[in-house]
Amino acid sequence: MVLAELGGQIASALQKMSNVTIIDEKALNECLKEITRALLHSDVSFPLVREMQSNIKKIVNLEELAAGHNKRRIIEQAIFSELCKMLDPGKPAFSPKKAKPSVVMFVGLQGAGKTTTCTKYAYYHQKKGYKPALVCADTFRAGAFDQLKQNATKARIPFYGSYTESDPVKIAVEGVDTFKKENCDLIIVDTSGRHKQEATLFEEMRQVAEATKPDLVIFVMDSSIGQAAFDQAQAFKQSVAVGAVIITKMDGHAKGGGALSAVAATKSPVIFIGTGEHMDEFEVFDVKPFVSRLLG
Ligand code: GDP
Numbered sequence: 001m002v003l004a005e006l007g008g009q010i011a012s013a014l015q016k017m018s019n020v021t022i023i024d025e026k027a028l029n030e031c032l033k034e035i036t037r038a039l040l041h042s043d044v045s046f047p048l049v050r051e052m053q054s055n056i057k058k059i060v061n062l063e064e065l066a067a068g069h070n071k072r073r074i075i076e077q078a079i080f081s082e083l084c085k086m087l088d089p090g091k092p093a094f095s096p097k098k099a100k101p102s103v104v105m106f107v108g109l110q111g112a113g114k115t116t117t118c119t120k121y122a123y124y125h126q127k128k129g130y131k132p133a134l135v136c137a138d139t140f141r142a143g144a145f146d147q148l149k150q151n152a153t154k155a156r157i158p159f160y161g162s163y164t165e166s167d168p169v170k171i172a173v174e175g176v177d178t179f180k181k182e183n184c185d186l187i188i189v190d191t192s193g194r195h196k197q198e199a200t201l202f203e204e205m206r207q208v209a210e211a212t213k214p215d216l217v218i219f220v221m222d223s224s225i226g227q228a229a230f231d232q233a234q235a236f237k238q239s240v241a242v243g244a245v246i247i248t249k250m251d252g253h254a255k256g257g258g259a260l261s262a263v264a265a266t267k268s269p270v271i272f273i274g275t276g277e278h279m280d281e282f283e284v285f286d287v288k289p290f291v292s293r294l295l296g
Helices: 003-020 026-039 046-059 062-066 071-087 114-127 144-154 166-181 199-212 225-237 258-264 288-293
Strands: 102-108 134-138 188-192 216-222 242-248 270-274 280-283
Touching: 003 026, 003 071, 026 046, 026 071, 046 071, 046 258, 062 270, 071 102, 071 258, 071 288, 102 114, 102 199, 114 134, 114 144, 114 166, 114 188, 114 216, 114 270, 114 280, 134 144, 134 166, 166 188, 166 199, 188 199, 199 225, 216 225, 216 258, 225 242, 242 258
Parallel strands: 102 188, 102 216, 134 188, 216 242, 242 270
Antiparallel strands: 270 280
16 A cells, blocks of 8 residues: 555544544544554554554543544544654664764665665765765675666766675675775675575675674665565564664555564664665655655
């Protein structure tokens, strides 16, 4: 379900509620059931939806509702604050400082948009006055280095990689060292993806992280992966210290629920969203406007 649809369904459940004269537990449960259904359709994971439902019931005071306060508003506010709470893990992500070298490592499944997002992230910071550089430590996928090279060249960002070296750890370390010497303050390491969450992928990621000691590991997730979001994000978090999430492909048939699941699974905030294939189709993620849009 796309975001607008979810907003529409929640709005309709709330509308029904405000048309009822007496709000008792049954009416509230009916309303929450409809909202729950809408959230599940939007790929918010089942345990999260359950938790949210019980939290809303705790917040919403039935007596207050019966006293004729604006019922729709009270429930809407409870949903708003619950969704915001879910998207805010309570601690901000590491943010790179200018003129001080930071290493940021990108992880995610193949096709999630990792390589594209690395360049977007570099380009975004370059415009803010940073001196970024890109390292291609993906030796698994043929063409990965060419893709990064092409993107980097377009954005005039220095890059490092190899056509012949097969050890991703070696390339990552060499790349990071090279750019530290060149006084780059934001060294971005793109890692290999693979199609599935295989043990070798996680082992390789772990080794690259151990060797480059990143200040931040960003998990890149395709917004269209659906209910698998929670498990996938959790699997990555269990192997490397994921500290932030970027959700890609929020244009098109994007589902909002994946973002909530990824935050819950990694206990890390979403920092940007990808909204297209181009370099500048990249937005800072803000919880409140996102939830407002979600609720229509
Ligand atoms: P990787 O395998 O994770 O490195 O993924 P790529 O960066 O190669 O991206 C896979 C495909 O998704 C490419 O065709 C990208 O152009 C596309 N892509 C990446 N981010 C976005 C996005 O935010 N929106 C859209 N529509 N496409 C994207």
